[in-house]
Amino acid sequence: MKGCACRAGLALLLAALGASVTGVAAGAVTPLKATLIVPGDDPRLERSRIERHFLGHTDGPANDGLQVALEESEFELQAVDAAVALTSQPADNLAAARTAAQAAEKAGAAVLLTDLPTDWTLAVADAVKIPVLNIGNPADSLREQDCRARLFHILPSERMRADALAQTLVSRKWSKLLLLVGQSAQDQLRSATVQASIKRYGLQVVATKPFKLSGDPRERDLANPLLLTAGSTYDAVWVVDSDGEFARSLPYRTVLPRPVVGDAGLVPVAWHAQFERFGAPQVSRRFAKAAGRPMTANDWAAWMAGKALVAAAIAAPKGPAAQWAQAMAKTPIDGSKGTSLTFRPWDGQLRQTMLLTDGQGVISQAPIEGLLHPTNVLDTLGADAPEKKCKVTR
Template sequence: MPFSTLLRRSLAIVAVLLFSLPAAAETIRFAFLELDKDARYDEKRTFHRNLSQAFGRPFAGAEVAMREARFVGQALKLEFALERVKGADAAALLAQVNTLQSAGVRYFLVDAPAEVVAELARATRGKELLLFNVSAADDVLRQEQCQPHLFHTLPNHAMQTDAMAQYLVSRKWRSVLLLEGPLAADKLLGAAFETSAKRFGLKIVDKRSFVLSNDPRQRDQGNPLLLTGGADHDVVFVADSDGEFARNLPYRTVRPRPVVGSEGLVAEAWHWAWERHGAPQLSSRMQKQAERQPSSPDWAAWIAIKSVIEAVVRTDNAPFAKLVSYLAGDEITIDGFKGNRLGFRPWDRQLRQPILLATHNSVIERAPIQGFLHQQNNMDTLGFDQRDSRCKP
């Protein structure tokens, strides 16, 4: 056989083999952004495992979501990748975002304080990417500092305090003593509860400030007996972002009254003791991954990735603009293992979701509480309804 004929046949066989090989799977890439040093996860703080604080960095929740996504990827011939990125401050994280976006990353989970989230959102506005806030509950990120590409999977303070207010009303505990700490975060939480109390008809009989200090002159300002005496009340709401005062408050009040807010009974996105809708299986997977009990930011990181994957599936991996439109629209149905269909509010990109009211080892109730109704969606009784929104993206 002439060499030229043999060569043509060989090339034809190679072409057939190449054509028959499966195409390389498209990769949808996520990045998880966090600070090198984040005071919220300081070991001295997380050691006490206060109910209203994260138990550790929530990267494990994102890892669990990625592992679950493999089955979807196999069916759709897609691959999902997750990269963990750290930076010293917002500027360092922004540089990483720009580099990763140039390489094709479109979805960024942000585990950082509110001021860092806000700076990243301002600097990336108009870019073809989405940011998911998984650990900052500050209301301002959903209000004046909102951005169209900034989605929130962690509930904000207003959602938490609205859930607590609904529960107090349902129990007929309408008179509240408010104890508020000196930190800026304490005042944000206290202000959110005052708004919720007014919204649902609770009476704050007194508002008192506490201070934890080694200064003998301030000792009385951290004494539970002195702080809870006097005015009669049904319940004590404590706003303590640090948690050191709050953890010592239950059973030390003058009157035998429940403690809620930052300790005693808390309002959270997730709790390991939630036993319905497949929740124990999810908590088990996250606990195994993190080697600790999961908390709200773990769930928020998990649901952020799950939300994007749901949009990818339902839109058949549509172009970015169409996928974002679906993600933020009314048709999407996200299963968060909390018993309700979840989706993002179009006016502020906050994820609608039930809030779990829990003690250290039990979920007492799930809000919205029965009887609190809304014209369109009862979950909009928690947090900023469209008429309350000051978000102008």
Template sequence: MIDRIARSWLCIAGLLLAGAVQAGTLTLGVVERANDPRLAPEHLASGYLGHPGGPIRDGVEVALKESKFSLDAAGLGWKLAVETPSNVAEAREAAKRLQKAGAQALVADLPADELLALAQATQLPVFNVGEAADALRQQHCGPNMFHVLPSERMRADAMAQFLASRRWMRILLLHGPSGDDKARLAVVQSSAQRHGLKLAAVRPFELSTDPRKRQAGNALLLTSGVDYDVVWVVDSDGEFARSLPYRASLPRPVVGDAGLVALAWAPYFERYGAPQLAHRFERAAHRPMLDNDWAAWMAAKTVVQAALSRPQSALSVDALNAEALDGFKGVRVSYRAWDRQLRQPLLLTDGQGVIAMAPAEGVMHPANVLDTLGADAAEGLCKTPH
């Protein structure tokens, strides 16, 4: 009996590209940011749309508890091993410790450079649930990295499809001064062009206590002197964006990082069994389920399904890419073979309800309409996962 269990778990080790496995225990490594400024009380109190509301371990734990019956039936227990690196070197060491501790996969919410270091230091599959940068799916993709959180390109495509479907074609594009804002600005401009939207103007903003820069943060001045159908704001920090709705010089909607935002999840989504998932999470974590929480939950569900569905045979990367999963968003979701991004519908929300879903109605694709969000196979720059 012990030999059979050991052989079964060796198969699961191959299935998940893992190292040594403790028989009878599914071990997930959870890697979170040390002293995460996004989780500071004053930041959480502002309720920035698209920003995390708590640690990702909450989503992982909910997923594993939901799977308890299936895991018990398979004779498997589970445990979490949590690491909180604060720099690239610590991320590498965290990966090595988790692999040595018998983790079969890592669920990570780290900045891009630390995430890359984590993935490069191990052969374990690493599920990215906190970083949307497209470069991680393209130039810097890795053979063991899976992306559950939507990319910036996916979010921009979702919003651009929605605007095109409403015939809101002229955009006033406002962007912040940070490096993240500039990179995301280029993505938005590309998506707008791809969907036939016109840029009425592109204007930078800056929040500063310097009186000489006060006009650079004045919403009324920034939105004056040009005609447009919608204001699209790119603000990774969120502080300027949250003050923009209803302050533009024209009575126009705001989208992007405030007003209407494209996200993986919203706690008030009312279709496809989503309320039940949201309620289970809120009961367990005592807070609403947000974007990163859903991504962490989905990552853990991916690992559990892989461990349960093919216990007697090793699962290749291609097979894992082909796994169909239930994300409570109306369709089965799966990982793209060319960049290991989870293809999924996105929710367009104003923070109080879900206004629409993307892909927009009427959008077509020769294979899978979900692949209209983000880099498609023919344009992907990632070569490693194939």
């Protein structure tokens, strides 16, 4: 018994010494500090909205994906004596987001991450001199006329999603389209993007019709799928519905037995939990275990933002901030989509494969097989270098 007690005491002493050494080593590491800024009361995360689970919409906070990425990268970071320190800061309005960004930079943050409305995102980018990673905003304006030199984008742009779907329609020879568009300002903006993609890939719009969900009995016909899809011959119905409520009622209710695409039916997304290639099932399972829900496109974007931070920290373990920024912009990242992903130098958008899903599984991928490009086929999704509207130099 006495010998056992001695051995136990020795083990405790060695464990204490080991912990002390680890603490010293950890203390010597210069962490890459990052701050996530999110809305204090995010309408996208309203309970009833999440319960309805519209395809392409977020189902949970961005911090979930970030934490999974950082936790699974601990061994890689420790191997090179690197570290990432992440904090989260909610903001209730644009001014609060700007103030949070300035405070984070002053406190030593090397990178900011945002999941904010468009004007808030621009306010944050203009308030600091460090890189800003846009995780959850797909607005094309942030990549085009309102781009910023230090603003990078993980989530695919609306143009990338539209191009992915247009390519898929071309590959299936569904060339004649009926376009149904909501009446909100966002739907009108997205409709213009959709029509640019349709023109880019030589598809034809046979008719464009507005729809409207209304409690007014006099406007009931504006949300009637049978009336809206009558009177034209088409190969597919493309619906633009940012809210998602009308779109989900459209499949299997059209006059002609035709597929529905866009915001219901066949939907282009950055990620789906049923993607079964390139290590994707393992990523989705790790996330589901940690967050208690399936991984969505926004979760994947947050996870990729964490991977970008880790890649920068590993490339430049001791910093300084300028080296972290350079590494983050140029280091390829593995997104479990079959190829290394990099940021485009002309608009800061992360190049990536898109997935086409019906909500049950992944039907296809884009770019479609056989499509050619002079340098990188991923640049067939979204604004390519010759057509860029972003005028900044990175």
